[in-house]
Amino acid sequence: MTDVALDAWGWDEGWAAHLEQLTPGAQPARVTSQQRARWVIQTADGPQPARLPSASAARLTPVTGDWVACVPGPSPSDPWSILRLLPRRSAVRRGAAGDTASEQVLAANVDRLWIVQALDTPPNLRSLERYLAVGWESGTTPEIVLTKSDLAEALDEAVAQVRGISYGVALWVTSVDDPASLDLLRASLVAGSTVALLGPSGAGKSTLVNQLAQSDVARTGAVRAGDKKGRHTTTGRELVQIHNGALLLDTPGMRELRVLSLDEGLGLTFPDIEQWAAHCHFGDCSHTSEPGCAVLRAVSENELDEARLLSYRKLQAESAFERRRVDPLARAEYVALHKTAMKTVKFHPKYRG
Ligand SMILES: Nc1nc2c(ncn2[C@@H]2O[C@H](COP(=O)(O)OP(=O)(O)OP(=O)(O)O)[C@@H](O)[C@H]2O)c(=O)[nH]1
């Protein structure tokens, strides 16, 4: 079963097969926005409000971008009921803000992830690396969009710096003053394909959505004069379809992006470091002080920026911490390792009484 109205929102035979298998008889819909316990879904009959009668029945809470199986309410004025979440093809996740030990799905079923950063201040390479790791880990294709090139003090240098840390990632440089830069970005959009925009507040995400849509679909707000920080203008995650059929998912600016456990995300973000690491003397080299460390040699020979190595190690440590938190086996291994390390120290001739 395919549905022409929903094809435009990315529906295809793969989704149809899941629906048929998991919830035969239910209708498909895509979540276009979520505010706490209220959803708006795009159904074959157009947008409808929806609710989740039982979170356990749906297995997971649907977020913007999700495909769901649902049924209409008892009367046309009632919200639809979401019965089930269809398995995600990709999910942009981060550790939930604060101390809570949980994760937050920022967007689901995203094909391309635009990491947006403004050029009104020098580029923050360490932040871009963090976003890239999250992007790769999500199962999407991350890309970097540098906005406000009109406000850059040293444009060429800034772009070169970003290019130097973005391996295998498309890099776009845009400005509202440069229509050609926006035309290029617009031409890259594909009907029915979903692009999510992620980045700090004030980066220009909503402005970009409006420019690409050629209409004011998203609210935008000025940044603070001093530090150029945004004022958190966008408050919800919303999926909009623009005139050329592309689907854009705008998100609120983020203060922090905590990574979860990283697998391929780390290696895809730092392929240069992993390449050197393959030549380290020890297979489990931590690239901190080991003899024969090829990564440290690259730093000493100025082939690798030490700040980039520190960024890699920081993300690696955060990822390991997350893994121990969610995986008891990893935690047990860590404890065992440290016990051995403690014993080694205790019995070392230097420490014996
Ligand atoms: N000079 C200049 N200003 C821009 C450009 N793009 C966006 N801005 C301005 O930057 C400010 C912030 O833009 P928004 O689009 O609201 O930023 P946002 O990333 O959506 O911010 P949040 O919704 O808070 O996350 C607005 O005043 C925009 O007009 C640009 O290319 N050049």
Ligand SMILES: [Mg+2]
């Ligand atoms: Mg915004």
Ligand SMILES: [Zn+2]
């Ligand atoms: Zn090493």
